[in-house]
Amino acid sequence: MTNSDVVAFVLFGGSGDLAKRKLYPSLYLNFIKGLLPGDCKIFSVSRLSEEVQAFQAEIFLQLERYVSPSQFSDEKAKAFVKCIRHIQLDVTRDDAWETLETHLERFRHAPIVYYLSVAPRFFGDIAKGIASVSLNQNGARLVVEKPFGHDFESARALNKELRLFFDEHQIFRIDHYLGKESIQNILALRFSNNIFESQWHAGAIESVQITVAEKLGVGDRGDYYDNNGASKDMLQNHMMQLLSIVAMEPPFAFSPDAIRDEKVKLLRSLRPIDADSYSDSCVRGQYVSGQGEASYLEDVDKESSDCETYIAIKGYIDNRRWAGTPFYLRTGKRLAGGVGEIVINFKPSNPELIKSKDGLCSNNKLVINFQPDQDIFLFINKKDNQSESFSVDTARLQLSTKSGDLKQPYERLLGHVLAGDQTLFVRDDEIEVSWKWLDQLAASWEQGGSSPYPYKGFSQGPIEADKLFVESNGWEPIK
Ligand code: NAD
Numbered sequence: 001m002t003n004s005d006v007v008a009f010v011l012f013g014g015s016g017d018l019a020k021r022k023l024y025p026s027l028y029l030n031f032i033k034g035l036l037p038g039d040c041k042i043f044s045v046s047r048l049s050e051e052v053q054a055f056q057a058e059i060f061l062q063l064e065r066y067v068s069p070s071q072f073s074d075e076k077a078k079a080f081v082k083c084i085r086h087i088q089l090d091v092t093r094d095d096a097w098e099t100l101e102t103h104l105e106r107f108r109h110a111p112i113v114y115y116l117s118v119a120p121r122f123f124g125d126i127a128k129g130i131a132s133v134s135l136n137q138n139g140a141r142l143v144v145e146k147p148f149g150h151d152f153e154s155a156r157a158l159n160k161e162l163r164l165f166f167d168e169h170q171i172f173r174i175d176h177y178l179g180k181e182s183i184q185n186i187l188a189l190r191f192s193n194n195i196f197e198s199q200w201h202a203g204a205i206e207s208v209q210i211t212v213a214e215k216l217g218v219g220d221r222g223d224y225y226d227n228n229g230a231s232k233d234m235l236q237n238h239m240m241q242l243l244s245i246v247a248m249e250p251p252f253a254f255s256p257d258a259i260r261d262e263k264v265k266l267l268r269s270l271r272p273i274d275a276d277s278y279s280d281s282c283v284r285g286q287y288v289s290g291q292g293e294a295s296y297l298e299d300v301d302k303e304s305s306d307c308e309t310y311i312a313i314k315g316y317i318d319n320r321r322w323a324g325t326p327f328y329l330r331t332g333k334r335l336a337g338g339v340g341e342i343v344i345n346f347k348p349s350n351p352e353l354i355k356s357k358d359g360l361c362s363n364n365k366l367v368i369n370f371q372p373d374q375d376i377f378l379f380i381n382k383k384d385n386q387s388e389s390f391s392v393d394t395a396r397l398q399l400s401t402k403s404g405d406l407k408q409p410y411e412r413l414l415g416h417v418l419a420g421d422q423t424l425f426v427r428d429d430e431i432e433v434s435w436k437w438l439d440q441l442a443a444s445w446e447q448g449g450s451s452p453y454p455y456k457g458f459s460q461g462p463i464e465a466d467k468l469f470v471e472s473n474g475w476e477p478i479k
Pocket residue numbers: 012013014015016017018019045046047048089090091092116117118119120145146147
């Protein structure tokens with residue numbers, strides 16, 4: 001990581017939930033590791049009027065709460081909060097930008113980071129306001145939270161609007177999954193191990209499964225969720241990002257644009273799911289009550305809703321590397337477990353020649369867990385040393401080693417923003433191509449008039465999703 005030359009970090013939405021739980025703690029962690037320059041000022045922008053000392057004391061308490069005890073130090077947290085100033089302004093008012101300029105005047109000749117942790121309807125106005133006082137220059141960076149658009153047209157319009165005021169190389173679109181240790185590790189495993197890279201293709205891989213399952217229901221996000229569903233909340237952004245990293249071609253260099261070029265190419269080759277292929281390729285579900293917990297409709301207080309809280313996809317990538325390999329993507333709420341994992345299922349080797357005691361020989365599997373734990377396991381067959389006959393059993397090799405606190409996603413992403421490195425941020429064309437694919441999918445289910453299948457809370461999801469596996473081994477159970 002290169003040293004940062006950032007002189008001011010401006011956090012729009014600095015009194016909000018995300019700022020308190022994730023952003024200040026992550027900035028603090030960068031501060032104690034010397035990645036946030038010691039003389040950098042942090043400006044919290046919100047509509048609230050805050051007295052400086054009370055605000056700093058409040059952030060101190062949040063750090064105590066959200067930073068792990070091994071990384072929290074009273075002394076360092078006090079030094080950190082002294083860097084924080086509060087600016088009260090309403091971004092919808094024209095006079096907001098003069099106020100901002102007054103505070104930032106002395107920093108304008110060096111890079112300033114603007115982090116937009118506010119509702120998406122403000123993104124365009126804030127970019128315009130910053131540019132109206134010429135504070136978008138000299139290496140300024142604009143960090144944009146999700147959601148980025150709600151379909152292809154809105155995402156494209158937002159991209160166009162932001163690019164009127166900031167160049168693409170200044171814009172950092174956040175997808176916090178890209179900051180996870182295990183996801184970073186996919187690149188390391190794939191591109192630094194011949195045993196994986198030489199086998200990373202349809203000839204050797206039977207299927208790939210990507211799962212993001214939650215036990216939680218929609219909670220108090222019902223209004224947002226009912227307009228979006230699992231497809232927009234998870235599939236279009238996080239899961240398509242994971243898919244592109246697992247399946248992309250090797251980049252010609254380990255540079256932000258070389259990597260993102262390959263991710264876009266991969267997403268472009270994801271086969272569209274049209275109305276004809278829909279019923280063999282997609283299953284949507286909605287949770288009903290289970291284990292005494294409310295149904296989705298009770299949670300959102302509605303009589304009926306077509307919103308899916310579960311979606312499963314059987315997808316294909318139309319390129320030479322992946323011809324014929326199914327990619328199973330599954331995400332949902334109120335499922336049997338809370339887990340994020342990627343399973344690379346290799347093809348069997350000599351299943352008739354060597355068997356296990358029960359007559360089966362397991363496929364090799366590479367399992368990458370990215371939540372709640374960051375673990376990687378390789379399943380390998382070996383001789384069963386307890387068996388009288390020559391048979392095999394399966395050993396589980398743990399490839400991840402834990403030493404100390406792993407970097408949290410927001411900590412890592414903020415470190416990259418400070419260093420001006422866009423590798424872990426989503427480029428304009430990536431966002432647009434993934435929305436285009438999802439828009440086609442949504443048009444297909446609307447055309448067919450299909451409603452989500454009910455599934456019991458805390459189950460594996462709708463049983464109809466099993467039909468996606470006509471030839472393969474079935475879903476890995478959600479635990
Ligand atoms: P929040 O409602 O808790 O905070 C919103 C912030 O925006 C507050 O500081 C508020 O004062 C400020 N604000 C609102 N109107 C303003 C105005 N007119 N002028 C100036 N400031 C104004 O929201 P949040 O949960 O912190 O989320 C912020 C953004 O991050 C949203 O885009 C959300 O989708 C995204 N996000 C949040 C989470 C999360 O876990 N909270 C996760 C992922 C993405």
